[in-house]
Amino acid sequence: MSRLKIETPDQAQLTVERLYKDLERHIIASPPGLCPVDLQLSFLKVCHAQTCGKCTPCRVGLGQLQKLLESILDGKASMKTLELIESTAKNIMDSADCAIGYEAAHMVLAGMEGFKDDYIHHIKTSKCNSRIHNSIPCVALCPAQVDIPGYIALVGEGRYADAVKLIRKDNPFPTACALICEHPCEARCRRNMIDAAINIRGLKRMAVDNAPANTVPVPEKAEATGKRIAIIGGGPSGLSAAYYLELMGHHAVVFESKSRLGGMLRYGIPSYRFPRERLDQDIEAILSTGVEVHLNSKIGNGEGEIPFDKLREEYDAVYIAIGAHEDKKVGIEGEDSKGVISAVEMLRSIGEDQMPDFKDKNVVVIGGGNVAMDCTRSSIRLGAKKVTIAYRRRQDDMTALPEEIEGAIAEGAELYELKAPHKIEADENGSVTALWAEPQIIGPIDAWGRARPIRADLPLERIPCDVIVVAIGQGVELRPFEEAGVKVKRGSIAALETGELADSSGVFAGGDCVTGPATVIRAIAAGKVAAANIDDYLGFDHVISCDVEIPPVELADKEPCGRIQMKEKEAGERKTNFEEFECGMTVQEACQEAGRCLRCDKFGLSSLKGGRTFTW
Amino acid sequence: MVNLTIDGKKVTAPKGATIMQAADAVGIRIPRLCYLEGINEISACKVCVVEVQGKPKLVTACSTPVQEGIVVYTNSPKVRAVRRTNVELILSQHDCLCATCIRSGNCSLQTLANDLGIFELPYEKDIVDIPWDKDFPLIRDSKKCIKCMRCIQICDKVQGLNIWDLVNTGGRTTVDVAQKFPNIAQSDCSLCGQCITHCPVGALKERNDVPKIFEVLANPDKVTVVQVAPAVRTAWGEALGLPKEQFTEGMMVAALKQIGFDYVFDTSFAADVTIMEEGSELLERLAEADKHPWPMFTSCCPGWVSYVSKKYPAFLPNLSSTKSPQQIFGALTKTYFAQQKGIDAKDICSISIMPCVSKKREAALFSMRSSGVPDVDIVLTTRELARLIKAEHINIATLESMEFDSPLGSSTGAAVIFGATGGVMEAALRTAYAVVEGKEAPLNAFVDVRGDAERREANFQLGDRVVRTCTVSGLGNAGRLMDDIKAGKVAYDFVEVMACPGGCVGGGGQPIHDGQELACSRGAKLYDLDEKRTLRQSHNNPDVQEVYTNFLENPLSHLAEELLHSNHVKEKNYK
Secondary structure, X not given: OOOOOOOOOOHHXXXXXXXXXXXXXXXXXXXXXXXXXXXXXXXXXXXXXXXXXXXXXXXXXXXXHHHHHHHHHOOOOXXXXXXXXXXXXXXXXXXXXXXXXXXXXXXXXXXXXXXXXXXHHHHHHOOOOOOOOOOOHXXXXXXXXXXXXXXXXXXXXXXXXXXXXXXXXXXXXXXXXXXXXOOHHHOOOHHHHOOOOOXXXXXXXXXXXXXXXXXXXXXXXXXXXXXXXXEXXXXXXXXXXXXXXXXXXXXXXXXXXXXXXXXXXXXXXXOOOOOHHHHHHHHHHHHOOOOEEEOOOOXXXXXXXXXXXXHHHHOOEEEEOOOOOEEOOOOOEOOOOEOEEEHXXXXXXXXXOOOOOOXXXXXXXXXXXXXXXXXXXXXXXXXXXXXXXXXXXXXXXXXXOHHHHHHHHHOOOEEXXXXXXXXXXXXXXXXXXXXXXXXXXXXXXXXXXXXXXXXXXXXXXXXXXXXXXXXXXXXXXXXXXXXXXXXXXXXXXXXXXXXEEOOOOOEEEOOHHHHOOXXXXXXXXXXXXXXXXXXXXXXXXXXXXXXXXXXXXXXXXXXXXXXXXXXXXXXXXHOOOOOOOEEOOOHHHHHHHXXXXXOOOOOOHHHOOOOOOOEO | OEEEEEOOEEEEEOXXXXXXXXXXXXXXXXXXXXXXXXXXXXXXXXXXXXXXXXXXXXXXXXXXXXXXXXXXXXXXXXXXHHHHHHHHHHXXXXXXXXXXXXXXXXXXXXXXXXXXXXXXXXXXXXXXXXXXXXXXXEEXXXXXXXXXXXXXXXXXXXXXXXXXXXXXOXXXXXXXXXXXXOOOOOOOOOOOOHHHXXXXXXXXXXXXXXXXXXXXXXXXXXXXXXXXXXXXXXXXXXXXXXXXXXXXXXXXXXXXXXXXXXXXXXXXXXHHXXXXXXXXXXXHHHHOHHHOOOOEEOOOOHHHHHHHHHHOHHHHHHEOOEOOHHHHHHHHHHHHHHHHHOOOHHHEEEEEEEOOOHHHHHHHOHHHOOOOOOXXXXXXEHHHHHHXXXXXXXXXXXXXXXXXXXXXXXXXXXXXXXXXXXXXXXXXXXXXXXXXXXXXXXXXXXXXXXXXXXXXXEEEEEOOEEEEEEEEEOHHHHHHHHHHHHOOOOOXXXXXXXXXXXXXXHOOOOOOOOOOXXXXXXXXXXXXXXXXXXXXXHHHOHXXXXXXXXXXXXXXXXXXXXXXEOOOOOOOOOO
């Protein structure tokens, strides 16, 4: 007789483990626009299946909650039902003795708070409040609503120039987005249900690598309207608006405060991620529509500056797209020391080809976002002896993309987690000698689900260094606009969803200066929205379209198949220079990857509702 | 061209054709349910699944294009099993009380289930019952709905009204009135009935007014006066499965007489009166062009009038004030005819048989009581007429053809073509020409307004001026036309609109043939009747002339205005 045995999972358990993974992927690919109450019920069912059955509140209560939710979904409930759900869930939360019960009840209560309107709508109308505007998941999640399945199919057929044309219908920066878009489109790709999301950005890159944007002619312009629109800021948002306005037959005049166009694409993103000549390809195509550009032209009331009111008087409409280029300070002792530099300042001078001298220096970068990673990796390329990232929270809590963090570490950056800046130490000349950091431990989780750091019971730590780069966010330079009466809200320009300013007709704003620092695709989308609404405002209804025919769906099998990842130059080679390190796909890779697309533009709801939009 | 094999047969199909089209072309009919050519090709029901050799998953024939060399099986064991399961699943959500269903015998699901030999259901019934306003002329029975989405599509794509929409998500997804409307009665629904005629099952139907007929037939104090619209005679026998030679105008009159109606008249008579009024109105407006908004629109179609009142209310004054033939007929029945026969209008039950559901609403409007009581009491659709004939177990083969009664039974060819798109325009122009020129227009002078082009624009010389006309049918086409008129992109003097594609012959009250559009062939019957009529211009109808001589005096007289015209205000009542 044996007293003990080694526990090994049986066939059933192994299968369940695999199904958990399947379900996880299903949840990842959950399309937007579902009924939150119906989902709540499904979550509750899963939670109830986990119940061990010992305690009343969990065993019985979670079941009763399901019945109550079902009565709401079946249109048989009243407002009293809602009260009963709430009190029952509270009581389960207060009395269940393990997390299976109280966390399930907590989810119900969170839903009650987060989408009570949906519950009430069900009770009052017996119908669901949810709305599906676009039923193609990738398109729905792309801020500019680019026709993704369309261009994937074109790339699959090797029709690269057509793909560029199709992208341009909604986004005049195909190259920028091919190289550096954060690809929100991939997040809920239905392909996740089978294996993994399509590498959408990689396929877009395939298009622009094979049909450079400046070699693909822009569409024909509409007849000239004689209207002139002033665009303040020559970044992605301003240039997108300018491009579409020109196509509509208006004349766009861009005022750029710096010496070159591109905004953060040039002055924020290092060239190893986005080579300047690639940016110039997009800009060249945009300018080929006839956009008029005034460089080194700052808006303001200072000397040599153009007053905002003058633009309003002289132009039929104005679009403010100035971005967020102002530094944010940490606010600690010694911040004015020599060698302390802001991320904006550092990346701007790199953008102007004036490389900071970091050779053999110890550099500390404060921050955990993508900009902090850009500064880190640029510092390495500038020849720094050692580059350290000091961050208040843990690596997991960083807002930078995981591949950026991993890339930085691979290139030799040190990551000091849980180090909050305390003060900056300088020598007698006022030059930085060290960053003093307060060690932290990770603490309670806040309402947004982020763990907050708290001070550790440990002494301050000294991190010796010669340069400190502060990369903790950017602000908007609002002063000249505030002075001209433009309303601001929480450090940004207060614009409506339509891009209009509530109380000054003919003035529109969008991009980072409205949203705060965000992604390039959101800035492009804002430019597109502004162009459409400026056209409306001027009394026109020009239509932007694309005459590229989209390939029909092939009778392909959708067998599971791995996702093609982008290859990078190896760290040791790439860290020595500012040359681009990402490599494009081969034709073989691109064809296979494009073939993985499930064509949600044809299959699923989009053949009935919320499918392809051919024009806007 | 693409070569493929279907069920062992070598087939050639044009590039881009679907497997279903390729199979249809060689006489292989793949079972289908939700598919509606050009309108609903969403492969939702998964009944038309077929197997492509070498492919593990089945594909839907309705939405899969042919490819070179593929070998297709439309009835392999796998296809048979999958198709059967899908029909069984659909049936599990369908109220299968076929015996009491209006579409029994003409139901695509019933036929399909029978053909597949499904006589037992393995699944538990899961039927959704959404309450509905049973007084509304259009009835939706959620228990019968199979979510094929055709109603949504026809309303969105063809009629442009967007009345139906998906509601709820997940397993509770169903079809209902779009959430932007509080309910069907307060929606933009024009009651064109196209969703009914394109529903494959009995989920959508007209309000059944046949019982009211039995009630009135049983009442000896009531004099029943029936009018039959032009388009009805082209289609009434379809629903009875009659051979063409039997369903004539004369047999229809005989059947109505057999049922026991006292007088059987022809709405075409009133159509001739409509032309006298509307034609005169057009000439009067043209004479004082600056006093009127342009263009002038026809107003015979209540679906169109309702559409204008809801979607383009600013254009209500552009509608001809002349009532529709149904209402002119009703008004004359309860005044002129009542006087002639010495019957109290209250003792007359005025019944109309129409190819239309919207006429049920029109008859109930407060503005349609110029005789002091409702001018039309009961409106039946063509389908209800067929059901009435069946209920009375009338054997058409034993009947002798009969003429319409006099005096409201005579009509000209101009009136008969009212039932087809362009007919009202052509009839009006025939009379207007004669009035202005003092002679009849040459035959076929106005045929340019006929046809199935989306927008038929034609200019005609009328005296010293050119009248610019435009004719459209289908409310989607009408909406695009209205937008262009509103934007000043086009300008006309006279515009004819009918809500249903092809005009009344394609009306929402006509017999249903799943997958077939019969407006064109039915319209051809009307043009054939027109050619055979000796009188082809409304003003030459002697009985119409008599109404004016003895009663109305002349078109647009005070009495004519009172009885035969309306200002088409938006009304809330709908029953």
